[in-house]
Amino acid sequence: MTDQAWMSAVLNAARPRAIAALVRYFRDLDVAEEAFQEACLRALKAWPTNGPPRDPAAWLVMVARNSGIDHARRARRHSPLPDDDRAVSDLSDHEGPAVERIDAADYRDDILRLMFICCHPELPATQQIALALRIVSGLSVAQIARAFLVSDAAMEQRITRAKARVAKAAVAFETPGTVERAERLATVAAMVYLLFNEGYTVPGPGSDDKSALADEAIRLARLLLQLYPAEPELMGLAALLLLQHARAPARIDANGEPVLLAEQDRSLWRRPLIAEGLALVDKAMRHRRPGPYQLQAAIAALHAHSVSAEETDWDQIDLLYGALERMTPSPVVTLNRAVAVAKARGPAAALDMIEPLAVPLTGYFYFHGARGSFLAELGRTSEAREAFGRAISLARSPTEAAHVRRELDRLSQTATAG
Amino acid sequence: MQYAILCYHDEKVVCAWSKAEDEAVMAKLTAINERLAREGKLGPVARLLPTTAATTLRKDRDPPLVLDGPFAETKEQLLGFYVIEAASLDEILAIAKELGAANPGGSYEIRPIGYFVDGSRPG
Numbered sequence: 001m002t003d004q005a006w007m008s009a010v011l012n013a014a015r016p017r018a019i020a021a022l023v024r025y026f027r028d029l030d031v032a033e034e035a036f037q038e039a040c041l042r043a044l045k046a047w048p049t050n051g052p053p054r055d056p057a058a059w060l061v062m063v064a065r066n067s068g069i070d071h072a073r074r075a076r077r078h079s080p081l082p083d084d085d086r087a088v089s090d091l092s093d094h095e096g097p098a099v100e101r102i103d104a105a106d107y108r109d110d111i112l113r114l115m116f117i118c119c120h121p122e123l124p125a126t127q128q129i130a131l132a133l134r135i136v137s138g139l140s141v142a143q144i145a146r147a148f149l150v151s152d153a154a155m156e157q158r159i160t161r162a163k164a165r166v167a168k169a170a171v172a173f174e175t176p177g178t179v180e181r182a183e184r185l186a187t188v189a190a191m192v193y194l195l196f197n198e199g200y201t202v203p204g205p206g207s208d209d210k211s212a213l214a215d216e217a218i219r220l221a222r223l224l225l226q227l228y229p230a231e232p233e234l235m236g237l238a239a240l241l242l243l244q245h246a247r248a249p250a251r252i253d254a255n256g257e258p259v260l261l262a263e264q265d266r267s268l269w270r271r272p273l274i275a276e277g278l279a280l281v282d283k284a285m286r287h288r289r290p291g292p293y294q295l296q297a298a299i300a301a302l303h304a305h306s307v308s309a310e311e312t313d314w315d316q317i318d319l320l321y322g323a324l325e326r327m328t329p330s331p332v333v334t335l336n337r338a339v340a341v342a343k344a345r346g347p348a349a350a351l352d353m354i355e356p357l358a359v360p361l362t363g364y365f366y367f368h369g370a371r372g373s374f375l376a377e378l379g380r381t382s383e384a385r386e387a388f389g390r391a392i393s394l395a396r397s398p399t400e401a402a403h404v405r406r407e408l409d410r411l412s413q414t415a416t417a418g
Numbered sequence: 419m420q421y422a423i424l425c426y427h428d429e430k431v432v433c434a435w436s437k438a439e440d441e442a443v444m445a446k447l448t449a450i451n452e453r454l455a456r457e458g459k460l461g462p463v464a465r466l467l468p469t470t471a472a473t474t475l476r477k478d479r480d481p482p483l484v485l486d487g488p489f490a491e492t493k494e495q496l497l498g499f500y501v502i503e504a505a506s507l508d509e510i511l512a513i514a515k516e517l518g519a520a521n522p523g524g525s526y527e528i529r530p531i532g533y534f535v536d537g538s539r540p541g
Binding site: 005006009010012013014054055215219222223225226229230235238272275276279280283286 | 428430431433434435436437439467468469470471473484485486487493522523
């Protein structure tokens with residue numbers, strides 16, 4: 001690894017903590033970011049000669065405050081800067097007792113607040129994610145634009161608008177109370193999960209850029225867990241992302257086609273991610289405070305444990321989906337449960353389970369796909385054909401459609417053979 | 419003399435490595451490990467999962483207390499270790515420097531081992 005790669009890894013790792021502290025100090029995202037940029041430039045000059053500081057984030061905060069104050073003065077902001085009892089008067093690039101004092105500040109709530117600011121409820125999900133990637137993760141506008149398959153200019157505009165909107169929002173800068181902290185955590189966890197899903201993709205243009213989003217989501221989930229190490233739902237979230245991401249190399253075949261879980265080459269799954277995910281599921285279970293992320297992670301863990309789809313403990317997966325249904329009732333959860341039920345108790349039970357979903361999921365590709373395969377298994381060929389046809393008409397991509405067409409072909413072959 | 423090399427690094431930095439960077443570091447370290455193994459100097463080597471996967475047992479009370487997370491919150495975390503046979507502190511320092519060059523950043527704590535059971539070898 002070159003010096004430069006190492007330096008950028010350090011700056012990147014320090015970023016969330018440093019930006020979070022600067023936002024609390026300046027109460028303005030743009031000023032905080034600009035000040036951080038300047039501090040990074042000074043770090044790139046100073047560190048190779050002086051050596052890296054013992055606490056890079058604290059060093060960056062101190063230098064950024066120094067440069068940022070000038071910017072804020074130039075901008076003649078209406079709101080006066082807050083009086084800070086930890087004000088650093090005689091700033092220098094050297095570490096000193098001042099750095100220790102900054103470090104002693106409660107940066108946990110700073111980082112949580114920073115992430116929470118990006119999750120403003122008025123912002124559509126895609127804007128929340130884009131803002132978090134820009135502000136918290138420090139991805140460039142061009143990187144984010146590539147991942148969302150839009151032009152740089154469009155993404156720039158989207159982020160500028162999102163920033164303007166959150167700037168008007170009143171976010172409390174006081175240390176949050178227990179209930180408020182729990183609410184913020186839940187909101188931020190949901191954003192991280194959305195970010196991961198944005199990166200969880202089918203092959204196609206920009207799939208590498210998209211997969212970077214999944215990496216970023218895992219980084220944020222680990223960060224949240226470092227801040228709040230005893231929160232079982234955060235363990236569940238991190239585990240869920242790790243276990244799903246572990247399958248990424250097996251999800252796409254040599255021809256670039258998606259591969260279903262049942263047909264994946266499990267030797268391609270990334271073992272270290274699985275080990276970490278399983279360890280986190282284990283840790284979370286000990287708390288006996290189940291939640292939706294933990295349940296989904298437990299389901300993913302059962303898949304990770306199984307050497308093949310046949311060997312999978314479908315009864316247990318059925319039970320876990322049942323618990324998830326009770327906690328977060330949704331037709332899509334029931335549909336997923338039905339897939340496990342089909343394996344555990346047979347296609348007839350699965351078909352019964354999904355009949356009530358016909359109305360709510362009438363426009364849902366996966367509903368008709370799953371219904372088609374249950375019917376096919378039951379030998380109700382013409383109904384299965386109809387369901388698959390409906391699925392194809394609802395497919396959002398040629399690959400989705402192609403997959404159902406293969407099911408249809410299989411159906412014709414079985415019919416001929418029979 | 420057997421030594422433990424305890425590897426400390428900021429895990430936020432190590433976790434921020436891209437897959438390619440991580441693999442490049444691991445490839446260099448593996449090359450050194452293989453040579454040490456041929457020379458009969460290499461004992462167990464472990465890379466630990468992130469401290470978020472850690473659980474701590476405080477056994478200074480009864481019953482012991484189970485806590486989530488690492489034992490101590492530090493700026494650099496224990497991320498792995500080597501057990502290596504070396505004739506002298508000079509030799510183990512030379513080996514540690516070689517490993518360090520393949521894996522920049524962080525620190526190695528070199529500790530002579532007082533008692534060692536190789537559970538993998540019966541008898």
